[in-house]
Amino acid sequence: MELFAVPELPEIHEGDDLAAMIADRVDLRPDDVVCVASTVVSKAEGRAADLDEFPAGPRAKEIARNLEEVSGEEKDPRFAQAVLEESTDVVMEAPFVLTETRFGHVGVNAGIDRSNVPDHDLLLLPKRPSQSAERIHERLPESPPVIVTDTSGRSFRHGQRAVAIGWAGMPASRDWRGETDRDGHELQVTVESVVDELAGAANLVSGEGDDGTPVVVVRDWAFGDHGGSDNMFREMRGDFVRQALRDWEYE
Numbered sequence: 001m002e003l004f005a006v007p008e009l010p011e012i013h014e015g016d017d018l019a020a021m022i023a024d025r026v027d028l029r030p031d032d033v034v035c036v037a038s039t040v041v042s043k044a045e046g047r048a049a050d051l052d053e054f055p056a057g058p059r060a061k062e063i064a065r066n067l068e069e070v071s072g073e074e075k076d077p078r079f080a081q082a083v084l085e086e087s088t089d090v091v092m093e094a095p096f097v098l099t100e101t102r103f104g105h106v107g108v109n110a111g112i113d114r115s116n117v118p119d120h121d122l123l124l125l126p127k128r129p130s131q132s133a134e135r136i137h138e139r140l141p142e143s144p145p146v147i148v149t150d151t152s153g154r155s156f157r158h159g160q161r162a163v164a165i166g167w168a169g170m171p172a173s174r175d176w177r178g179e180t181d182r183d184g185h186e187l188q189v190t191v192e193s194v195v196d197e198l199a200g201a202a203n204l205v206s207g208e209g210d211d212g213t214p215v216v217v218v219r220d221w222a223f224g225d226h227g228g229s230d231n232m233f234r235e236m237r238g239d240f241v242r243q244a245l246r247d248w249e250y251e
Ligand code: GDP
Pocket: 008, 009, 010, 011, 012, 013, 037, 038, 039, 040, 043, 113, 115, 116, 149, 150, 151, 162, 206, 207, 208, 209, 210, 211, 212, 213, 214, 215
């Protein structure tokens, strides 16, 4: 397989037609996978915002005060308000705010970005990233699968990497259960989150800084002959780590 960045994409603005911009710059094949950084999907969808738009309510003020106490740094309660408005559940509130977004992804600060956002304070994640992926997928010539990615931290390990927050035109996972390993043992549990793996690979190419390469094409990779599923975000029931966090307090 091969990955390459779509060349010469400009700064993206609200209303830009990302699919047309990609199609102008690369000849796509139906078995390509097109990985798009959420940053540019958000910009195209007008998800840049300013702190003034989020007057802080009591809960946001409480969260900001709590964070200030823990960090010794000044925290803007309007930012906490923006995070709350993007979220359905607060998983942790100190020493950082970890929430579940409205579309099910759990991330620090609801994935709200303060880098690569000219002229605005904030960039919110796309409202429904899988719907964004679907729209791009349908509009691209050859309709290749599309993955919307975002850089995200992870539990237990240092460092960040991209994950898939939305996808269309392919299943999220390939299911190896029932297939056999080299010793003939039947695989019992392996459901491989291929959209995350592809997102991580694409992020190696797109970078995190000023490279200006938010769209990466994966070529000559095949899903193969496996079952698939779109299960990605765990439900509270069955998410034992999250359940353990429910009664946890930062000290
Ligand atoms: P995120 O992981 O989705 O939050 O996106 P990043 O902020 O890490 O940016 C990913 C890549 O997209 C980097 O190469 C950035 O330089 C690039 N990028 C961000 N915004 C734009 C834009 O408006 N136009 C172009 N061409 N590149 C951008």
